[in-house]
Structure formats: structure tokens, C-alpha cells
Amino acid sequence: MKLRIALIAHDTKKDDMLALAAEYKAFLSTCTLTATGTTGGRLTNELGLEVNRKHSGPFGGDLQIGSLLVEGEIDCVIFLRDPMTPQSHEPDINALVRACEVHNTPCATNVASAHLVLTQLEQRAAQMSNGGRESA
Numbered sequence: 001m002k003l004r005i006a007l008i009a010h011d012t013k014k015d016d017m018l019a020l021a022a023e024y025k026a027f028l029s030t031c032t033l034t035a036t037g038t039t040g041g042r043l044t045n046e047l048g049l050e051v052n053r054k055h056s057g058p059f060g061g062d063l064q065i066g067s068l069l070v071e072g073e074i075d076c077v078i079f080l081r082d083p084m085t086p087q088s089h090e091p092d093i094n095a096l097v098r099a100c101e102v103h104n105t106p107c108a109t110n111v112a113s114a115h116l117v118l119t120q121l122e123q124r125a126a127q128m129s130n131g132g133r134e135s136a
């Protein structure tokens with residue numbers, strides 16, 4: 001089964017998300033991607049990634065992704081948050097991060113942790129496609 005990854009970035013972090021997704025594009029192309037509205041639009045328009053686009057964050061996109069996660073339909077969340085700017089939908093953001101904690105779902109909220117998570121998932125996917133054998 002394909003890995004199901006949610007990608008979300010606040011406005012000041014969208015360029016970081018695009019750079020991250022470009023770096024892992026080959027791997028992400030093998031995954032089922034879900035994103036909030038504007039983030040998803042940029043991932044598709046600028047990188048050609050196929051993305052299930054939800055509403056924009058302030059219009060409930062974080063909650064939609066949180067709902068999918070609670071239903072067991074998201075394996076990992078990359079959520080590049082802006083810690084410097086108050087967000088109108090802060091309760092929605094907290095709800096999504098809390099859902100990750102409740103359901104023990106990996107949730108990377110900055111670029112450094114996103115690299116660690118994506119590298120690990122990419123390696124695991126490569127091992128799985130290798131029939132679980134160690135690479136030489």
C-alpha cells in the first residue's frame with residue numbers, strides 16, 4: 001500500500017515546503033499526498049505532484065486532514081508551521097497536532113525534522129520494494 005503523507009505549510013514556510021518536496025519528489029511521487037489548499041496548489045502547479053487538495057487552513061483544511069488522520073488514512077504529517085505569526089485558525093492547528101499525538105502519528109513541524117522523517121520513510125520504502133533485503 002502507498003504511504004499516505006499530509007503536507008501543510010504556513011505562508012512564510014511555503015517556499016521551504018516547495019524546496020523540501022522538490023528534493024524528495026521522486027519518493028513523494030510514489031506516495032498518496034494530501035495537502036491544505038494553497039500548499040497543495042503550489043505543489044501541483046510548481047512541481048507537478050499529484051495531491052488531494054483540501055480546503056485552505058483558515059477554512060478548515062487542517063481539520064479535514066485531522067479527520068482523515070483519526071480515520072487512519074494518514075501515515076505521516078509534514079506541517080511547516082510559522083511560530084512567529086498568529087494564525088486565525090490556531091485552534092484547528094492545535095487540533096491537528098493533538099490528533100497526531102493521540103494517534104502516535106509522525107508529525108514533523110520544521111524543516112530539520114521533516115528531512116529526518118522523509119529520509120527514513122524513503123529508505124524504508126526502498127527496503128520494502130527490495131523485498132526487505134538489505135542493500136549491498
Ligand SMILES: O=C(CO)COP(=O)(O)O
Pocket residue numbers: 008009010011035036037038039040055056057058061062093
Ligand atoms: O493554514 C494552513 C495550515 O494551518 C495552510 O493552509 P494553506 O495551505 O491553504 O495555506
